[in-house]
Amino acid sequence: MIKVSNTSFLPLFAKILILLLIAKTLSLGLLWFLPSDGVELVQKSNYKPKYQRVDFENMIKSPAESKSGGAKEGISSAVGITSMVLKGLYGTQSAGYVIVALKASLSKTSIISIGEEFEGFQLNSIAQASATFTKAGKEYTLELEKISAAGRVSAFTQTQEVDDTLSKSVSKEDIALYAKSPQEIWKEISIVEIKNGEAIEGFKVTKITKGSKMATLGLREGDVIIKANNIELKSYKDAIEIYNGIDKLDAIQIVVIRENQEVEIVYEIH
Amino acid sequence: MVKKLLRFFAYFAFFILALIYFSPKESIYYLLENELKTYSVIISDETLEDSGIYLTIQNAAINVKSIQSAKIQNCDVTLLLLYNSLNASDIMLSESLKSFVPLKIETLSFTQSIFDPLHLHIHAVGAFGEAKGSINLLEKTIHIELVASELMQKEYKNALREFTKSQEGGLVYDKSF
Secondary structure: OOOHHHOOHHHHHHHHHHHHHHHHHHHHHHHHHOOOOOOOOOOOOOOOOOOOOEOHHHHOOOOOOOOOOOEEEOOOOOHHHHOEEEEEEEEOOOOEEEEEEEOOEEEEEEEEEOOOEEOOEEEEEEOOOEEEEEEOOEEEEEEEOOOOHHHHHHHHOOOEEEOOEEEEEEOHHHHHHHHHOOHHHHHHEEEEEEEEOOEEEEEEEEEEOOOOOHHHHOOOOOOEEEEEOOEEOOOHHHHHHHHHOHHHOOEEEEEEEEOOEEEEEEEEEO | OHHHHHHHHHHHHHHHHHHHHHOOHHHHHHHHHHHHHOOOEEEEOOEEEEOOOEEEEEEEEEEEOOEEEEEEEEEEEEEOOOEEEEEEEEEEEOHHHOOOOOOEEEEEEEEEEOOOOOEEEEEEEEOOEEEEEEEEOOOOEEEEEEEEOHHHHHHOHHHHOOOEEOOOOOEEEEEEO
16 A cells, blocks of 8 residues: 555645645735725715796786796696696706796796695696696696797897896707717817816816807806806716706706806707 | 756746636726726726636726716636736717717727737727727827728718828827827
């Protein structure tokens, strides 16, 4: 009988074991210098109620001057909802308020928040340009009051500068063009991020091509865009989110720092 | 003598293989993640699997400056010291890039070997066509040769403007970083 200790297998096995031990020890030593956790994306919540146009001007006009908005039934018809006018809204799906009135007395408006009732209709949610009510288990959608095309053009094609607020008119065709070919934007305007340390504080307009469509939008070289539709632009993601949904908006509000003052620019998309 | 040398190389190769097998690949990957963070690139939502010889990364979302830019279904990282590679497949770029390039990339691979340590070789196949190139780590330059697909030539002409025509008639992109 041959003893195991007399075979060449044992020294070979011992050497392999030692090599494995050294390799494992080195790996554990390496582990000491390496990070134990990776990097995860931290999305800072940047909640602000979405910007919605509240047409206060139309609210104080006489009933004859104002045209009422339409009511669309979600499930079935009701006489009550068609006699209501949605004059303004502010907020998101789950929070905010709307301004409503009865067609019979447009000057008498009521402000109701989500969960509250108006003429028996309970406000459920607020969308981009409409509000959803329920009554007796049925759902009704009331659309934001429309201004006539002629009225809107006359109100917004003229650039007005009152109390640091500019109003501009932008066509849906131009928005669609820029949404489809974003490279066209960068031919006309140059924007760079403004940082305070690691944090982005806004986006500075460094160049605008004279005579371009961008040049007619009220932005000036040196402006720092800090907000869009009430969202503070603290990252590229904030800016991209606005850009991605631009074709669904009917108004864009931006706030810029110009000569150390905040200036609000409102674009009505028609 | 030759027998001794052969035995030494055999033990050495075994030791290297053992070292690769035991190396903390996940921690090395975390180190890479931390390095990428300095360039505002963050990889998130991924699952890691150490398969001994290589590390498998699945369902990784690539975020550049907090914007989700791509989703990678599968990626294998092999670090063999003499030959290192990263092979990614099923890459879908973010919808926000659809105006610039076709979104689907079938495969993307980076390889580096001891015989050419200063060059990182790239090969990619996707809806855009086929691209081959290299990154010179010393001179910090990128050279890419593209065979553009029909889709790319028809619908993404603007993106092709970044390329110049080579003498052979192909498309070439050169950039330093």
